[in-house]
Each structure stands twice: as structure tokens, then as C-alpha cells.
Amino acid sequence: MSDRAPAIATHSPELEHHFSSLEQQLEASVMGMWVFLITEIMFFGGMFCGYMVYRYQYYSAWVAGSQKMDFRWGTLNTIVLLCSSLTMALAVRSAQLGRRKAIVIFLLITILFGLGFLGIKGIEYHGHWAEHQFPGLNWAWPEANSHLVALFFSFYWAMTGFHALHMVIGVGLVSWIAYQAWKGRYHSAYYTPVEVVGLYWHFVDIIWIYLYPLLYLISHKHISG
Amino acid sequence: MFDLPLWPPRASTTAGSVDALFIFLLTLCGFMALAIFTMIIVFAIRYRRRPGHQAEQIEGSNALEFTWTFIPLGIFLCIFVWGAYIYFQERTPPRGAAEVYTVAKQWMWKFQHVEGHREINELHVPVGRDVRMIMTSQDVIHSFYVPAFRIKQDVLPGRYTVAWFHATKAGTYHLFCAEYCGTMHSGMIGDVVVMEPAQYEAWLSGGAALGSLANTGQGIFQSLGCSTCHRFDTQGRGPNLVGVFGRPVLLEDGRTVIADENYIRESILIPAAKVVSGFKPIMPTFQGIVSEEQLNALVAYVKSLNPPPAGAAGTPNLKPPTSQPETNR
Amino acid sequence: MSMATLTAPSAERENYLNQEYGIRSWLLTTDHKRIALLYLLSITFFFFIGGFFALLIRLELLTPAGDLLQADTYNKMFTMHGQVMVFFFLIPAVPAVLGNFLIPIMIGAKDLAFPRINLLSWYLFIIGGLFMLYTILTGGVDTGWTFYTPLSTQFLDTHVVAAALAIFIAGFSSILTGLNFIVTVHRMRAPGMTWSRLPLFVWSNYATSIIQVLGTPVLAITLMLVALERIFKLGIFNPQMGGDPLLFQHLFWFYSHPAVYIMILPGMGVVSEVVTCFSRKRIFGYKFMALAVIAIAVLGFLVWAHHMFAAGISLYAAMIFSLLSYFVAVPSAIKVFNWTTTMYKGSISYMTPMLYAFGFIGLFTMGGLTGLFVAALGIDVHVTDTYFVVAHFHYIMVGGMVMAYLGGIHFWWPKISGRMYPEAWGKLAALIIFIGFNLTFFPQFVLGYLGMPRRYWQYSPEFQVLNVLSTAGATILAVGYLLPMVYLLWSMRYGKVANENPWNAAGLEWMTASPPPTFNFDQTPTVTWEAYNYDELKEVPVER
């Protein structure tokens, strides 16, 4: 790359004063994002632990609750998110190649997928609310084990809720870099923000990849069987 | 105002063993601390900065590092083993202990003796007898703490926890709630009155004649309709409860659990959590219907349906209302 | 702040303090040194709030009856004392002030890897702090700093959510600081500054950062779940829904045990710097010292349930956690022995920072040794939730960490402010604090073994004498803490001007001007020497 020149000399406008090269800057940013994602794993890890403990303890209630999930919406959302990861990857690739228009377009599609995911989640949420499946505020459970299934639904709302919150933040971040890309801020030598936001997006996606089987699939066989 | 005790009274078998370890640790750690402080002071004076004195550079020494890694580790492991041994005893109630059911609530202690006596913030026990506390909380977490016995056990809502002691000296001792439980946490205190056996018998016979706890439980068992499903033959819709307590139970999902007090309790409050193999989960939950005290009575009753283990004391053996069952499920 | 104007005689060369003036230049700065000073001001503020609560606690406990405060008020006092001291003072104390200021300089970098995120950390801290102040001013919270459920979720109608949010936000500040340090240490070291040449202060802050990054998110989600349970009536920890009250404790201590190492490791780093400097010696066993802090950080994650020995966990779980607690104590022992041996055949001067280091080693050892008591299962059952534990952790956190923090502030004060503090006053304050501290907290060991439970608003009369001693000690302690406040402020204007390296100490931070220029070094240094090269530094007469 062209601008590996000493830092004190004229440096490219993207190079911040305290780094000595763009390479160092990119490495630092990417590492920073990885460390941040580790904290995110720990954040969701707490809930996954609780979920597993109770699932073991109250297996039948977990099955009963899980069967109220509409497995079709869940699957659709998984597909939507996987597609968004693909377009996100393509956006990063376009950034590496310095194709301004392609970055913007791929990012916009990513945003659309993201919003689509949130929309579908909203439909699901509405359904659960309408069926009184919100513990505490709006709860009615005609079958056995009302309080245990409420526990399941507490986890459902908390886990998917925090995931959805991450999606909202993700959509915001992607919109912001899309705007920056549109203004032509990124080129093949400097695309750190695209790469870093991309990492975040994939991470949020991966969290869903765990939520989907745990909430929707794991007891699905019981419906047919 | 000017009494200044420096050591708590020692009134149980546990107290002696805890104190022994404590004194050992005081000696050991006192010695270590003294050794380190002496070294620091000696070095600080001997090598103080002064004209003509130069620091002598030393890199380090692997031999020393390994010494002060592994010797402390060895000592630590000894402390661990000793501490764990005491804990193991504290957590393993001897068979045949007398039982006291305890309900903690903001901010009082309620005790139910199996003989039927009930007390609040005061617990009478005899000298020289193992006593097992079966405790639960009605609201938040509390902790049953008798310093003179050196025992403490948190009391949780939604389950039983157990503590036991063997009092050795008559007297009145503090009972504290040791887990912060809201406004009057520091007011949730009481007395443990340890009595000589004869006096204790007198106290027992002087109490209200409510009938034993298991008797009370039997009444509840009938009035709540438990007996419609749990019959003492094989015809009931629910399992026959005779001989269940303390035995392994095979569950519908293939697991096996021991039917201890917590299992009985959970079977009543959350029947579907552990469904007995061969039965349908039709038993309704009694959560919110039975109070903690009634629950204790029910548990005491179910336990009383067992023939007493050898040497058991305290739990009177009630005969089931019908004749002995032919088969034991 | 006017700090800049205070410390900068007009003809001085440009440094980070006089480079720009005005409130804006401080509030919008991305200079790690200025951010460190922002932290210094904010945590000092919170320390006095926490200390004020401590004084009220001690005053109430002067008599057995609950007479000075209402029961609820007392409960709020120790709750907010613990929360403020832990989350708004001690956790940020050394890392966010001294670490922020020194780490880039010590490794020869111009700044931390993410200067704007560093500023964001401070703002998050302040927002969290404002939530805490809101909580305090609108009636407080009385959960205990541990937030145990179901008390906190269902039985209290105080500002639990606001307090949880305050700590949640401050937690993110802590996470981002840790993240910044990790990336900085990995990516920003000057040429020649290899891992084996890092000062131990950097090592210990690096280890601290690992804990902050891995542990704090778990606390964050745990407190969020408590908040959700209160706001939306979800029931993750609700026993009536079959929720397990112990789940909360596991999650809480999964963070909060490692957090106690967040509160001691940076102090250990300070002590390593100070002891070497005032013994004029290389640190004894550098490699083991560095390994030990990493070992503490890693093993520290495996012992959390030792706070739950009487809580109703299974017998075997308790045994495993007790065993692991003894393993995590070993690296601490290594550190104590190495500091002691570093002094052997040194040339020791008793300057104020060294007095604090002595205090640290002594009191940390006592706190740590009593940690061995409480880690012993049989003994913990008796002393858990009594004043024995209160004494244990104050010995480490106040006797250890606060001493280390004050020692560090004195040690680097010439670098930070460009002025010397008054040495005689410094020594006097250190002595008062040491005496006051022991008088406050030693009686609490006795109280604890006697069986006085903690968080008690009123207590049995036979405990009174010891409590009176403790309260007397706390007043002495208060004087001891006020003194440095006064003379350090005084020294910013009237102190003797410090040269580049007043202690003739080793380390890159002493090779740049005092106070340092905005980018720390005029030229990026190239390191060719090992850490603590006191063999190569000529001894010069100490300045007074």
C-alpha cells in the first residue's frame, strides 16, 4: 500500500495522529471490535446459561412453551438474517475493491433485510402479546404449569428482546456507514469502519443462529410426534 | 456496657471443631504475617539508604520461586482438606435426628416441632440430641445463624435447606438472621434455648396439645382431597405414597431421583416438574393454596407413612387410614 | 478546569496542561492524560460521598440501639456506600486515573488506541454517576450492593432500577477502558518494548482489563434482568415461577468475584513500581510477577461460588470452589514474597509512596490471609455474612488498594502536575491513615468471629466496645484522607517545580518532561533496555 510513510510526515487524512500507519490503525480497530464481541458473547452467555439450567429442570414446561413458537416465522427470519450477512460480506468486499456504489447498494440491502427481520419479529411479538403470552403484564395460560411456562416466556422475551435491540443498533450503524460510503469516505486503502461494522453484524447474526434452534426447533418434533 | 467478650460461647459439637481449625489458622497465618513483617522491617532498616551503601542487583531465583509457590500450595491444600472435612460433617445430618420445621419470613422465625409445638423467634432444644432444621422461606432469602453453634444456613423461598446441630451446653444463645432481608433484617433475631433433657421433656409436655405435625398433615391431606387420588392401594390415580420417602423414584423421562423433602415439596407445588413413571401429569398444583406451614405438615405426614428407620427419633409413625397396602407400587 | 492555569508558570514549555485552556478543551479532549485528570476529579468526588455514607454507618453503630438513623436509612447507607465505593471509586481508581495517564507513556505510545472511546468511557462513567446521584438524592436504594433476588426484584420499592442502570452504564465505561487497554498494549508498543520489557504496572492493568472485558458484561446482563423483572414483571429469578434464587447469585458473583481482582491487581502494579524505585533494585523474579497477575486474572474466574458456601449450593460444588479459591491465593503469595525479596540488599528510602507500599504489603497480606480463613469451608459457614468478612475485604480494598492508589498518586504526582507534594505532610498523612485504618477494621475481625452479622442496624449490647473502637478509628481515617486532598491541591500552585525524573526512577514515563507534552514524547522512543534497569541508573542524592 502506498501510505506506509512515517507518521510524522504528511499522512493520509484517515490516519489518526496517534497511529504510525494505516495498517496499525486497521489492526487496532479490528482487534478492538473482536474484543468487544467477546464482551457481547459474555453478555448473551449469561442468559444462555440460565436458559439451559431451567430447561434441564423444567423440561416439560420448556417443551410446552417452545411449541407456541411459530417455527415458520423463525425459519424465515433465519433465512433473512443469513441473506443479510451475505450482503454485508459483499459490502465489505466491495469496500476492499473500492467500489463506492456497490458498497452503498449492498449496505442498503443489508438494512432492508435487517428491517425485514425486525418486522417479522414484530409480527411474532404482536401474536404472543395478543395471546397473553407476556409474563407478568399480560399473562394467561390455560394449560398446566402456568408459572413454569411463564418462566420460559420470560427468557423468550428477554433473549429475543436483547437480540432485537442489537439489531436496531446494527441497522443504525449500517445506515451511518452507508451514508459515509455514499459520501465516498472509503476506498481500497481505508475501509476500517465497514469491516468493523461488518464484524458486529455477523456477530448479531450468529447470536440468532443459537437462539433459533433453542427457542423454535428444539421441541418442534413434539408437535408432529 | 463494658463487657468485652473476645470469643463466642461454644455450645455444640460443631463449635469445637470449627474453633480448632480457626485457632490453627490464627497460629499459622499469624506466624506467616509476623515472618513477612519482620523481614520487611529488617530489610527496611538494615538496607536503608545511606552514604556509602549501594543496592546490590539480584535477578531472581527460580529455586526460590518454586519454593514459595509449592510450599504455600501444600499448606493451602491442608487447610482446604480440614475445612472441607468440617463442612462435610456440617452438611451431613446424622440419621435419626429430631426434626424442626422452620418457616422464615420478613421478619420472624416460625418453628414447628414434629411433636406439634409451634414457636416464634424462640427455639427450644434439648442438650445432647441431634436436631435437624428443615427450613424454608415465605418471601426473601434469610439465613439461620446461631453463633454459639457455629452454624449458618441460608433459608430460601421455594425449597428446603437443611442445617443440623448437636447442642452440648444448656443456656440461651443468639439466633440471628444473617442474610440481608429488608428493613428489619437486624430485628429478625431470637433465642435458642438449650435445655437439659428433663427440663425439655417438661417443656414439651407443658405445651399446647395440638397433636403431632404429621397428624395435622393428615387432616390437610384429607381436606385438600389429596386422598382422592393418593390411595393406599394400587387403585388411585396417583401413586401410593406409602414408603415413597427416601426411596429412589423412577420418572417418566427416565431420570431417577431420591424422594427427599424437597422432592415431596416440589411434587405438591410443581407436580409436572418431575412426573412419576407410569402416571399422567394430572395432579393439580397446590401453589398458592397451601401455606408454607401446611406444606411442612403435609411433608411431615408423607414422611410419617414410612416405617421408621432404625433408631429414628421424633417422627411418630402414623398408620395409613386404611389397612396396610398389599404391594408397595 | 483551572488546574491548567494553576500549574503552569507562564514561561514553561508546552505540555498537556497548558496547551489549551478553557472548559471546552477539557470536556472535549481526547488526550489520555487529560481524561485521567477528569477521572481523578470524578472519583475523588464519589470517594467522599462513599466516605460520608461510611461515617454515617459508623456513627449509627456507635450504640447498639438503632437511634441515629431509621432502619431503612441505615440499609440505604451501606447499600449506597458499597455501590459508590466499588463501582464509582475503587474499580476506576487506579486503572482509569493512573492507568489512563501512564500506560501509553510507559509503552512509548502517543495515546491509547481509541482516544475518542476513552473519552466516551468517561462520559459513560459520568452518566452512570448521574444516575447514582439521582438514586441517592431521590431517596436511595436498599438492596445491599449485591442486589440479591427476590428481595431486589419483588420486595423493595426503592430506586432499584435507577441504581441498576447506574451500575450498568458505569460497567460499560469499565468495559471500554479495558478494551482500550488491551488493544493499546497489543498494538501500540514502541519499537523495542517487548512483552518481557513491559513494566509490571502495565502487566497488571492488562490482566485487569481481561477481567473487565470478560466479567463486566455478565454483571450487565444480570442487572438488566433484574430491571426487566421489575419493569416488565418478567420472571427470570422469581421463585413463584419456579425461578431459582441462587441463579442470580451465581451470575452476580461470576462477575463480582473477578471484580475484586479488578480492585487489587492495578494496586499490585503500583506497588511493584514503587518498591523497585525506592529500593533502587530490579524487581525480584520479573517473569513470575508477570505470570502471577495473569494467573490471578484467569483463576479468578473459577472461584465465584465461594461467596455462597452457606447459600444452599451442593456439597461437592462447595468443595470444588473452596479448593479453587486456594489455588487463586498462590499467585498472591508469590507477589508478596517477591516484593519482600526485592527489598533485600536494596538501598531503601522511606519516601511517602514507599510508606504506602509498606502499608499495602502489610495490610494486603492480612486481608489475604483472612481470605484463607473464609475460603475454608467449615470456618466460612460461621463467619460468612458477619463482620469478619467486612473486615477481610476492607483490609484488602481499603488497606490494600486505597493505599496503593494514594501511593501511586504521590509517586506520579510530579509527573502529573509538574510539582512536588510536601514530603513531611505526605508522611504524616500516610501514618494517620495506617493507624486509623487498623483501629477501624481490626476490631471487626473479632466482632465477626463473635458472630455479629453484617448489615445490622442495631446489635446486641455485648458488641458495643469493639464497635466504639471501630468508629473512633473511622474518624481518624477521615482526617487522614482529608489531608492529602488539601496538600495536593496546595502543591499545584506552591509545590516545588519537579524535574523530569525527581525519583531518578526507571521507566519511559520518567524520560519525558514533567508534565509531559501532549503527544508524550517529542520523538517515539526506541527501547533497548530491560524493565527496572536500576543497575544502569546512577544514584543521585534524593531531593526533598
Ligand code: HEA
Ligand atoms: C480487592 C478485593 C479482594 C481480594 C483481592 C480478595 C481476595 C481473596 N478473597 Fe475476598 N472478598 C472481597 C474482596 C477481596 N477478596 C469482598 C468485597 C468480599 C465480600 C463481598 C460481599 O459479600 O459483600 C470477599 C469475600 C470473600 C469470601 C466470601 C466470604 C463470605 O461472604 O462468606 C471468600 C471465601 O472464600 C474470599 C476469599 C478470598 C481469597 C482466598 C482471596 C485471595 O485472593 C487472597 C490471597 C492472598 C493471600 C493469601 C495473602 C498473601 C499470601 C501469603 C503471604 C502466603 C503465605 C501464607 C501461608 C503459607 C499461609 N473473599
Ligand code: HEA
Ligand atoms: C470499595 C471500597 C470501600 C471503601 C474504600 C470503604 C471504606 C470504608 N468502609 Fe466500607 N464497604 C464496602 C466497600 C468499601 N468501604 C462494601 C462493598 C461494603 C458492603 C456493603 C453491603 O453490605 O452491601 C462495605 C460495608 C461497610 C460496613 C458494613 C456495614 C454493614 O454491614 O452494616 C462498614 C462498617 O463499618 C464500612 C465502613 C467503612 C469505613 C469506615 C470506610 C472508610 O475507609 C471510609 C473513609 C473515608 C472517609 C471517612 C471519607 C472522608 C470524608 C469526609 C470526612 C468528608 C465528609 C463528606 C462530605 C461532607 C460529603 N463499610
Ligand code: CUA
Ligand atoms: Cu431475615 Cu435477614
Ligand SMILES: [Cu+2]
Ligand atoms: Cu470472592
